[in-house]
Amino acid sequence: MKLATIRLDGTTRAVRIDDDKAVDLGESDLVAFLSRPDWRALAGAANGERYGLDAVDYAPVVLAPEKVVCVGLNYRNHILEMGRELPQYPTLFSKYARALVGAYDDVVLPASSAQMDWEAELAVVIGAEIRHADAEQARAGIAGYTVLNDVTARDWQYRTPQWHQGKTFEATTPIGPWLVTADDPAVRGEGRALSCEVDGDTVQKADTGDLVFDPATLVAYLSEIITLVPGDVIATGTPGGVGHARKPARYLQDGSVLVTRIDGLGECRNTCRRETR
Known part of the structure; x- marks a missing residue:
C-alpha cells in the first residue's frame, strides 16, 4: 500500500495511492x-474523495516530522573499500523539517555553497510511538519506507567535526513520492536496488541489503535515546559514489537533474536551482 501527502487547492491532504487514483x-x-x-x-478501508493521478502534486511525504535522524557510514562494502573498520555503533546527525522537499520539487542550491553533493538513501518512516524497543518491537513500529536524497x-559539512551545518540547508532534501507500507510485498526481502543519477549519469548504485545497521536495528537503537513518534524519519x-570523493570532485550545478531511485x-526526480537573494 502506498500513502502520500499531496498539495491540493492551497492546502495538503493525506492520500492512498491506487493504480489509477489517489484516495x-x-x-x-x-x-x-x-x-x-x-x-x-483505516488506510486500507478508506473510501474518501478521489483525485486523478495525472494532476497529483506530491508534497514531502511527511510534511513536518518531529525528527529527521540521519545515519552516516552505513554501507558495508563502501566502508571496507575505504580501508576502514566496520563501526560498532551508528553515526548519527539530524535535519530540520524545512530541509525537506517533495519528490518532484526543485532542490535549492544555496548561494553560500559551491559544493552541493548527492547522497541517495533509503528512508524509514515511523508509524507508532516507540521507546526502549527490542528488534521485534522496532520492526512493528515501522510504518514503511520511502526514497530520500x-x-x-x-564546504559547510567539513568546517567543523560536527556535520550538522552541511546537512540541513533549507529545501535541499527530496523525500517521497510516497510511503510504501512495511507490509507491502514490494518491500519484503533482504534488500532493494538503490541508485542515483545526475544529468543521466549513474553515480551511485548499491543494494540496501548491504547496510551495516538495518532499519529495525536503527529504530531500536534510537529508541534508547529518545521516544520515536509517528512521522519521524530515519535516513x-x-x-x-558521492561527488566529493571523485577525482576531480563533481558537484550539483544550477539545472542539474537529480534522480534518486x-x-x-x-x-x-528533482531539478537543482541556484538560490537567488
Whole structure:
C-alpha cells in the first residue's frame, strides 16, 4: 500500500495511492494520519474523495516530522573499500523539517555553497510511538519506507567535526513520492536496488541489503535515546559514489537533474536551482 501527502487547492491532504487514483484519507498530511492508532486499517478501508493521478502534486511525504535522524557510514562494502573498520555503533546527525522537499520539487542550491553533493538513501518512516524497543518491537513500529536524497553542502559539512551545518540547508532534501507500507510485498526481502543519477549519469548504485545497521536495528537503537513518534524519519545512509570523493570532485550545478531511485519504492526526480537573494 502506498500513502502520500499531496498539495491540493492551497492546502495538503493525506492520500492512498491506487493504480489509477489517489484516495483521501481524511487528514491534512501523513504525520497526522499515522498518529491514529488504527491507521493501517483505516488506510486500507478508506473510501474518501478521489483525485486523478495525472494532476497529483506530491508534497514531502511527511510534511513536518518531529525528527529527521540521519545515519552516516552505513554501507558495508563502501566502508571496507575505504580501508576502514566496520563501526560498532551508528553515526548519527539530524535535519530540520524545512530541509525537506517533495519528490518532484526543485532542490535549492544555496548561494553560500559551491559544493552541493548527492547522497541517495533509503528512508524509514515511523508509524507508532516507540521507546526502549527490542528488534521485534522496532520492526512493528515501522510504518514503511520511502526514497530520500541527503543533498549535502560539503564546504559547510567539513568546517567543523560536527556535520550538522552541511546537512540541513533549507529545501535541499527530496523525500517521497510516497510511503510504501512495511507490509507491502514490494518491500519484503533482504534488500532493494538503490541508485542515483545526475544529468543521466549513474553515480551511485548499491543494494540496501548491504547496510551495516538495518532499519529495525536503527529504530531500536534510537529508541534508547529518545521516544520515536509517528512521522519521524530515519535516513539510513548512502553508499559510495558521492561527488566529493571523485577525482576531480563533481558537484550539483544550477539545472542539474537529480534522480534518486529504489526498486519497489519509486523515485524522486528533482531539478537543482541556484538560490537567488
